[in-house]
Amino acid sequence: MWSLLACLSALADDAVLHVAVHQEAGSIYEVAADGAAGQCRVLGLSRIACPADGPVVFRWGGADGWALHGDRSVVPGAEGVAFVLPPDGSRDAERERLREPTLQAVQDVFLRTGANPVRPPSPDLFGDLVALGAHDDWRIRALVVDVLVPWVRHTASDPFPPDAPSLLPEGLVLQLAADPAPQVRRRVARLIREMRGGDPRAEEARRATEAFRDDRDKRVRKLATVLQTTQATEGMTDPLEAWLAALSRVPEPGPVGRAACKALATLHDHVPPGSVDPDRAVALVIAHHPEKAWAVWGAWKAEVPFHPARARYLLGSTLNLSMGLLRQWATDDPVGLAAVLSDWEPTLPHSDRFGVIARWLEGRVEDPVLLHVLTWDGTADTLSGLPEPTPEQ
Structure with a gap:
């Protein structure tokens, strides 16, 4: 991201170029300028x-x-935007x-693998890829989304510096997100998941995620919950809005509801207290x-106190456990536990x-009632003959 200091250092009469230099080409220091009235300055990794x-x-x-x-x-x-890529006509x-x-042709031309080291695209070739996003065959449209992932800013395979402009045309994410095929929309959701705060297409990603929340395909709705949670943790959307959206999805059966539950746990450190x-x-x-x-x-153990009926139900009706939650219960209400x-x-x-x-609580319990239950060897009834709780218990 271009810092505020860098912004202030570019005077009103500067001509500024925001340029994405492909890593295989070199660096911003190899961009030349003709007609400047003095020494040009490099601001960050992508501005001159x-x-x-x-x-x-x-x-x-x-x-x-x-x-x-x-x-x-x-x-x-003024500020211009440019990219350093192979020349048009070279591909x-x-x-x-x-x-x-x-499908094979698109894979061969764009999908980089160990056995297929594709060449960086020229702008006209990249334009062909974008145009295939409207192809009649949904399988080709889905593959287009897959091969666009390396061109999402800040991914591991992104060939441009962190503060470079995005090669993805404006509106492309929303266009692909509205695809009639659910297989394509699912891939778009996974592409959006690669975006981070500060991405030039973050607003498009947010709008697409909102549309996915009410998608007719349940797998897209599940991904929408995951996306909105990720965007909230990345500062791309309001955590409280993400919390309320997840809460509304909890009653849905299957993967959608389970994803909403996970979101409620993940958002613990991000929603405003209270x-x-x-x-x-x-x-x-x-x-x-x-x-x-x-x-x-377990995520909200400090805010939600021990509740005997709920705890009894979870122990008797589920298979999971939470070490942190059980230790919190042992601290807050050892006799109740x-x-x-x-x-x-x-x-x-x-x-x-x-x-x-018992192993999780070993060495952490001083209360004699709870300690007796955890270590009982069968020589007496579980609670008979136990020491009377002290007044503070």
Whole structure:
């Protein structure tokens, strides 16, 4: 991201170029400027500011086989956008294969693998790829989305510096997100998941995610919940809005509801304190997806107190556990937890699950009632003959 300091250092009469230099081409220091009124300055990794009293013409001065595309002439006080990619016409062989595109042809031209080290595209070849996003065959449209992933800013395979402009045309993400084929929309959701805060197409990603929330395909709706949660943690959308959206999805059966439960746990550190009702959320999750309640209650264990009836239900009706939550219960209400454990498994032999709980609490329990339940060897009834709780218990 271009820092505020860098912005302030570019004076009103500077001609500024925001340029994405492909990593195989070189660096921004190989971009030349003609017509500047003084020494040009490099701002960050992707901006050049040149003092100017007339248009400044930028060009690529580095290795052969590359060219500067976009706004090559920039007037004082303006900012141009450009990309350093292979010259138009240099990928005609690849373009010829796409005149009557097949899945294999698209893969061969664009999909980089260990056995297929594709060449960086020229702008005209990349334009052909974008145009295939409207192809009649949904399988080709889906493949287009897959091969666009490396061109999403800040991915591991992104060939441009972190603060470079996006090669994805404006509106492309929304166009692909509205595709009639659910297989394509699912891939778009996964592409959006690669975007991070500060991405030039972040607003498009947010709008597409909103549309996905009400998608007729349940797998797209599930991905929408995951996306909105990720966007909230990345600062791309309001965490409270993401929380409310997830809460509304909890009653849905299957993957959609389970994803919503996971979102409620993930958002713990992101929603403003006191702005949500985690106790209600835990109750809702227990009612609809009890296995997920361990994770949600575990995330909110400091805010949602021990509740004997809920704890008894989870121990008796689910398979999961939460070490952090059980340790919190042992601290907050050891006698209450002892009663719940005793009701759950009143006789020997105890289950492996009970043994896991005992190991998790080993060395952490001082309360004699809970300690007796955890270490009982069968010589007496679980709660008979136990020491009376001290007043503070």
